[in-house]
Amino acid sequence: MSIDERQSVLHSWSVQADWRAPTVVGGQGARLHLADGRSVLDMSSLAECSNLGHQHPKLVAAIRAQAERLCFVSNAWGAEPRAQLAAMLLERSGFEGGRVFFTLGGADANENAVKIARQVSRKPRGAVIARDRSYHGATHLAMALSGDSRTQQQVDAAAFGVQHVPPPYAYRCPFGSRDADECGLRAADAVAQRIDALGANSVAAVLMEPNAGTNGIVAPDTYWPALRRATADRGVVLIADEVMSAFGRCGEWFAWQRQGESGRPDMMTLAKGLTGAAVPLGAVVLSRDVAMRLEHEMLYTGLTYCGHPLACAAGVAALEAYAEDGLIERSRKLGAKLFAQAKRLQERHDVIGDVRGGHGLFVVIELVADRDSRAPLAPWPQTPPALKALVDAAMAEGVSFATRGNLILLAPPLVIDENELADAVALLDRLLARHFAPAEV
Ligand code: PLP
Numbered sequence: 001m002s003i004d005e006r007q008s009v010l011h012s013w014s015v016q017a018d019w020r021a022p023t024v025v026g027g028q029g030a031r032l033h034l035a036d037g038r039s040v041l042d043m044s045s046l047a048e049c050s051n052l053g054h055q056h057p058k059l060v061a062a063i064r065a066q067a068e069r070l071c072f073v074s075n076a077w078g079a080e081p082r083a084q085l086a087a088m089l090l091e092r093s094g095f096e097g098g099r100v101f102f103t104l105g106g107a108d109a110n111e112n113a114v115k116i117a118r119q120v121s122r123k124p125r126g127a128v129i130a131r132d133r134s135y136h137g138a139t140h141l142a143m144a145l146s147g148d149s150r151t152q153q154q155v156d157a158a159a160f161g162v163q164h165v166p167p168p169y170a171y172r173c174p175f176g177s178r179d180a181d182e183c184g185l186r187a188a189d190a191v192a193q194r195i196d197a198l199g200a201n202s203v204a205a206v207l208m209e210p211n212a213g214t215n216g217i218v219a220p221d222t223y224w225p226a227l228r229r230a231t232a233d234r235g236v237v238l239i240a241d242e243v244m245s246a247f248g249r250c251g252e253w254f255a256w257q258r259q260g261e262s263g264r265p266d267m268m269t270l271a272k273g274l275t276g277a278a279v280p281l282g283a284v285v286l287s288r289d290v291a292m293r294l295e296h297e298m299l300y301t302g303l304t305y306c307g308h309p310l311a312c313a314a315g316v317a318a319l320e321a322y323a324e325d326g327l328i329e330r331s332r333k334l335g336a337k338l339f340a341q342a343k344r345l346q347e348r349h350d351v352i353g354d355v356r357g358g359h360g361l362f363v364v365i366e367l368v369a370d371r372d373s374r375a376p377l378a379p380w381p382q383t384p385p386a387l388k389a390l391v392d393a394a395m396a397e398g399v400s401f402a403t404r405g406n407l408i409l410l411a412p413p414l415v416i417d418e419n420e421l422a423d424a425v426a427l428l429d430r431l432l433a434r435h436f437a438p439a440e441v
Contacts, residue, residue: 102306147167166190
């Protein structure tokens with residue numbers, strides 16, 4: 001029996017009366033199985049989180065085994081999977097001697113990272129610098145951190161001590177630069193200037209996404225190392241929000257690793273791919289230097305479900321699966337292929353203004369009204385009606401694409417079959433021709 005959940009559930013990020021979606025009853029690999037018997041290829045890993053695909057057998061087995069052993073123990077007690085996962089994260093990220101604080105998802109990881117940064121820097125009311133066109137979650141502080149035009153009216157960022165600076169959006173560089181590397185450097189310099197204007201003594205942290213985010217910005221390679229230098233020189237804690245970009249999405253375990261040691265942040269926040277999204281879990285990873293500043297004082301934060309054993313067991317299995325299945329390298333290889341395929345689409349369709357990403361399986365296609373002027377198809381963050389129609393048509397043909405404004409975000413599970421990937425791109429090619437045919441003159 002199928003129950004109409006519109007009568008009972010308040011759906012996030014939706015106008016309730018407009019919410020309509022098929023019910024998912026199962027899944028396997030990159031495919032979702034629907035209640036009406038259809039199967040759909042998931043080209044967005046649901047919310048850019050199911051990096052291991054759906055129902056990865058190792059994850060399912062680990063959750064089942066942990067459930068049979070011990071479902072829950074609070075933070076006042078030790079828990080084997082919690083200890084194991086924390087050690088694995090410190091090892092994979094090279095944060096030897098650091099510590100991990102577990103949360104339930106990405107927003108509360110960012111909230112707690114800011115709290116910790118303010119505590120260790122002895123700036124309890126210190127400012128936090130974040131970016132326009134960023135997303136860090138939907139709890140109150142996380143929403144204040146997010147530079148999201150949909151929500152900037154909903155929350156008073158200044159009341160949370162948050163300030164925003166322009167993003168390293170090379171295609172529409174806010175600093176007027178046409179060179180991507182220069183745009184990255186200018187964006188990092190804008191952070192340095194903001195810290196200097198406020199006075200480094202009153203800035204507790206800079207919190208940003210290192211490479212890619214669901215707002216479709218892919219930072220040029222010059223950006224993150226320059227940001228690292230600017231914050232280190234000024235004694236300001238740098239927090240990398242890796243909630244979406246980690247676990248292979250950008251071709252590395254953690255996106256900052258693309259720049260090696262010159263990209264190492266002081267703290268990073270994780271969620272989504274941490275458990276392959278099988279069980280909710282987030283984390284704040286602290287460098288040794290930050291962690292040691294907390295060693296002999298009270299940590300004023302906590303959640304009943306911090307380091308929940310079921311979630312941590314899923315996390316351990318997920319990290320093992322990424323390594324055993326070679327998924328980080330696979331994402332790097334398939335990401336390069338997908339990027340090349342998207343570039344070929346750009347040659348064939350004038351509506352594609354820019355293609356970016358491709359360090360891993362995260363490729364952004366930006367649609368424009370005019371390629372020369374780069375005029376957007378619809379004002380951000382509205383989604384053009386023709387793009388909505390394209391998404392509906394794709395769904396009717398069994399492929400689910402994620403869009404945001406004028407963007408198509410290609411972020412399939414890292415386990416996606418190469419033929420499935422090629423089929424999805426071929427479908428996109430056909431639908432772009434159908435929905436964005438050049439006007440006849
Ligand atoms: N940070 C980033 C970069 C994200 O993409 C998201 C979610 O999309 C979040 C934070 C918030 O995570 P959650 O929805 O688990 O609170």
